[in-house]
Amino acid sequence: xxxxxxxxxxxxxxxxxxxxxxxxxxxxxxxxxxxxxxxxxxxxxxxxxxxxxxxxxxxxxxxxxxxxxxxxxxxxxxxxxxxxxxxxxxxxxxxxxxxxxxxxxxxxxxxxxxxxxxxxxxxxxxxxxxxxxxxxxxxxxxxxxxxxxxxxxxxxxxxxxxxxxxxxxxxxxxxxxxxxxxxxxxxxxxxxxxxxxxxxxxxxxxxxxxxxxxxxxxxxxxxxxxxxxxxxxxxxxxxxxxxxxxxxxxxxxxxxxxxxxxxxxxxxxxxxxxxxxxxxxxxxxxxxxxxxxxxxxxxxxxxxxxxxxxxxxxxxxxxxxx
Amino acid sequence: xxxxxxxxxxxxxxxxxxxxxxxxxxxxxxxxxxxxxxxxxxxxxxxxxxxxxxxxxxxxxxxxxxxxxxxxxxxxxxxxxxxxxxxxxxxxxxxxxxxxxxxxxxxxxxxxxxxxxxxxxxxxxxxxxxxxxxxxxxxxxxxxxxxxxxxxxxxxxxxxxxxxxxxxxxxxxxxxxxxxxxxxxxxxxxxxxxxxxxxxxxxxxxxxxxxxxxxxxxxxxxxxxxxxxxxxxxxxxxxxxxxxxxxxxxxxxxxxxxxxxxxxxxxxxxxxxxxxxxxxxxxxxxxxxxxxxxxxxxxxxxxxxxxxxxxxxxxxxxxxxx
Numbered sequence: 001x002x003x004x005x006x007x008x009x010x011x012x013x014x015x016x017x018x019x020x021x022x023x024x025x026x027x028x029x030x031x032x033x034x035x036x037x038x039x040x041x042x043x044x045x046x047x048x049x050x051x052x053x054x055x056x057x058x059x060x061x062x063x064x065x066x067x068x069x070x071x072x073x074x075x076x077x078x079x080x081x082x083x084x085x086x087x088x089x090x091x092x093x094x095x096x097x098x099x100x101x102x103x104x105x106x107x108x109x110x111x112x113x114x115x116x117x118x119x120x121x122x123x124x125x126x127x128x129x130x131x132x133x134x135x136x137x138x139x140x141x142x143x144x145x146x147x148x149x150x151x152x153x154x155x156x157x158x159x160x161x162x163x164x165x166x167x168x169x170x171x172x173x174x175x176x177x178x179x180x181x182x183x184x185x186x187x188x189x190x191x192x193x194x195x196x197x198x199x200x201x202x203x204x205x206x207x208x209x210x211x212x213x214x215x216x217x218x219x220x221x222x223x224x225x226x227x228x229x230x231x232x233x234x235x236x237x238x239x240x241x242x243x244x245x246x247x248x249x250x251x252x253x254x255x256x257x258x259x260x261x262x263x264x265x266x267x268x269x270x271x272x273x274x275x276x277x278x279x280x281x282x283x284x285x286x287x288x289x290x291x292x293x294x295x296x297x298x299x300x301x302x303x304x305x306x307x308x309x310x311x312x313x314x315x316x317x318x319x320x321x322x
Numbered sequence: 323x324x325x326x327x328x329x330x331x332x333x334x335x336x337x338x339x340x341x342x343x344x345x346x347x348x349x350x351x352x353x354x355x356x357x358x359x360x361x362x363x364x365x366x367x368x369x370x371x372x373x374x375x376x377x378x379x380x381x382x383x384x385x386x387x388x389x390x391x392x393x394x395x396x397x398x399x400x401x402x403x404x405x406x407x408x409x410x411x412x413x414x415x416x417x418x419x420x421x422x423x424x425x426x427x428x429x430x431x432x433x434x435x436x437x438x439x440x441x442x443x444x445x446x447x448x449x450x451x452x453x454x455x456x457x458x459x460x461x462x463x464x465x466x467x468x469x470x471x472x473x474x475x476x477x478x479x480x481x482x483x484x485x486x487x488x489x490x491x492x493x494x495x496x497x498x499x500x501x502x503x504x505x506x507x508x509x510x511x512x513x514x515x516x517x518x519x520x521x522x523x524x525x526x527x528x529x530x531x532x533x534x535x536x537x538x539x540x541x542x543x544x545x546x547x548x549x550x551x552x553x554x555x556x557x558x559x560x561x562x563x564x565x566x567x568x569x570x571x572x573x574x575x576x577x578x579x580x581x582x583x584x585x586x587x588x589x590x591x592x593x594x595x596x597x598x599x600x601x602x603x604x605x606x607x608x609x610x611x612x613x614x615x616x617x618x619x620x621x622x623x624x625x626x627x628x629x630x631x632x633x634x635x636x637x638x639x640x641x642x643x644x
Contacts, residue, residue: 027454125445
C-alpha cells in the first residue's frame with residue numbers, strides 16, 4: 001500500500017500560483033496583499049451526515065471545496081488558498097484520485113491554491129479551511145441589514161433539495177429539470193463573482209446552506225431586524241414545473257439548503273445597480289422581501305396579501321438532527 | 323438538547339484580542355501585520371487513531387491545539403489565530419465544556435484567538451487550523467540544512483512514548499518520573515519561544531511528532547543531505563532512569579512521537595548563541611549529531627564509535643498503520 005506521504009505527493013501536490021511555500025513543510029506560507037483583510041472559513045463534511053459514503057468521489061471533491069468557497073463569496077471575499085485535512089477509512093487510491101480530480105477542478109475554476117493539509121486514517125471526514133482576500137472594511141457581514149432594505153436571493157434556491165428528494169424517491173422530477181437539480185446538488189456553483197460584485201452594494205449577506213428561512217434568521221439576529229417575505233416574488237415557478245407540487249416547491253425554496261445561493265440585503269437605492277449586476281453576470285436576482293424593525297419578527301405575505309408569522313427552520317446538527 | 327448554535331456560543335465564544343471579526347459570520351476576518359508572512363497549518367485528530375475516545379476531555383482540548391501550535395513553532399512563527407472544526411457523536415455538554423476548557427487554556431497560554439469553526443454530528447474528529455505570523459523570509463523550513471551543520475533536539479524526546487507505554491501496561495515507570503512522562507503525553511508544551519529564538523540561527527527545523535528518526539528523514543529529504551547521530555549525545559539518561567530499560571529508552575527517544583520537541587540544524591558557528599538561548603529559556607538543547615552529504619545516508623555512531631546505517635521509522639498512517 002503506498003504511504004501517506006506518497007499518496008499526498010501523488011494526488012494533492014499541484015503547482016501553486018500565489019503562494020510562498022505550499023505542501024510539504026510544517027506550515028504553508030502566504031502573503032495577503034497590502035490593504036487586504038484575510039477572510040477565513042472552515043467546514044467539516046462527514047460521511048453519513050453531509051453526504052452518502054458512496055457519493056461519486058469526483059462530485060464529492062468538487063463539493064467539499066465549493067461549499068467552503070461559498071462562505072467566502074458570502075463575505076464578498078476573493079478565494080485564494082485552501083488547506084484540506086482528511087480522514088479516510090483506507091488508502092483506496094482510485095477513490096483518492098477521483099476525489100482529488102473534483103477538488104482540483106474546483107481549485108482551477110476559482111483560481112485557488114491548495115497549500116497544505118493532513119491525511120489520516122479514520123471514518124470518512126473532509127475538512128477544508130479556506131482563505132481569501134477582501135479590501136479592509138469591504139467585507140459584507142451578517143450584521144449590516146437596516147429596516148427599509150430590500151431582501152434579495154440569487155439564482156433558484158431549492159433545486160438541490162428537489163434533486164435530493166428525487167434521489168430518495170420522494171418525488172419524480174420532469175426530465176427537462178432533473179439534470180439541473182442534480183447538478184445543483186452535486187456540483188454547486190458558489191457565487192464568487194456575485195459576492196465580489198456586491199461589495200459596496202449589499203448591506204448584509206450570507207450563503208444559503210441550511211435553508212433560506214433558517215439562514216435569513218441569522219441575518220435578522222445579527223442585524224437586530226425583522227423581515228417580510230413576499231411569496232409572490234419567491235422564484236417558485238421553475239421548482240413547481242420540475243416537481244409538479246406547489247407545497248414541495250415552497251418547502252424546497254424556503255427550507256432546502258445545499259444550493260449555496262447568496263441571500264443579501266441592500267437599500268432600495270441600489271436596485272438599478274443590482275439590475276446591472278444581474279445582467280452582467282447573467283444571474284437572476286430576486287427581490288423577495290424587505291427588512292423591518294426587529295419588533296415585527298419574520299412574516300410571509302402570501303399571494304392573497306395576508307401576513308403570516310414564520311418560525312425559522314434552519315437545519316441544526318444537534319438541535320434538530322435525527 | 324441545546325442547539326448547535328447555542329453550544330458554540332456558550333462554550334466557544336471568548337473575547338478575541340487581535341482579530342477584526344471572530345466567531346459568528348460566514349468567515350472570520352484578520353489582518354496580518356505589514357511585512358509578515360502568514361504561516362498556516364492544519365491537523366486532524368481522530369478518536370481511535372490519535373487518541374482514545376475516553377481520553378480526559380480537558381487534556382484532549384489542550385492537546386488538540388498544542389500539536390497545531392507546535393507546527394508553527396517549528397517554522398519560527400508566532401501563533402495568533404485558530405479555527406476549530408469538530409465532529410461530535412452527540413451533544414454531551416459536560417464533555418464539550420471540559421474540552422473547551424483545555425482548548426482555551428492552550429489559547430490563553432499562547433495568546434491565540436479562536437476566531438471560528440464548524441460543529442457537526444459524526445464520529446469524534448477534531449480539526450484545528452492555525453495561523454501565525456513570521457517576518458517575510460524568516461521562516462525556518464525543512465530544506466535549509468547543509469553538510470557540516472550540527473543537528474540539535476530540544477528537551478527530552480521520548481517521555482510521551484514512555485507515558486503511553488506505562489498506560490498500556492508495557493512498562494512500569496518509576497514514581498519520580500511517571501507524572502512528568504504522563505504530562506508530556508497529555509499536556510505537550512509546544513516550543514514556541516524556542517522556535518522564535520531560533521530565527522536567524524537554525525538552518526532547518528521541524529517538530530518531532532512522529533518520532534525523531536522518521537522526522538529527521540524529512541529534513542534529510544527536503545534538504546538533500548545525510549546525517550550522523552551520536553548515540554552518546556542522545557538525552558537517554560532520564561528515560562533509562564524512568565523505565566530501567568536502555569533498549570526501550572533508545573526506542574522511545576528515537577522513535578516515539580507526541581513530545582513535540584523541536585529538531586533543528588545550525589552551523590557550528592551558532593553554538594554559543596544556542597547555549598545562550600538554552601540558558602535564557604531554561605530548556606536543554608542537545609547537539610545529537612551532524613549533517614553530512616546526501617550520499618552518506620543516515621547513520622548512528624554508537625557509544626563504541628562504530629557507524630551503523632539506520633532506516634527511517636516515522637509513523638505513517640497508511641503505510642505502516644496497524
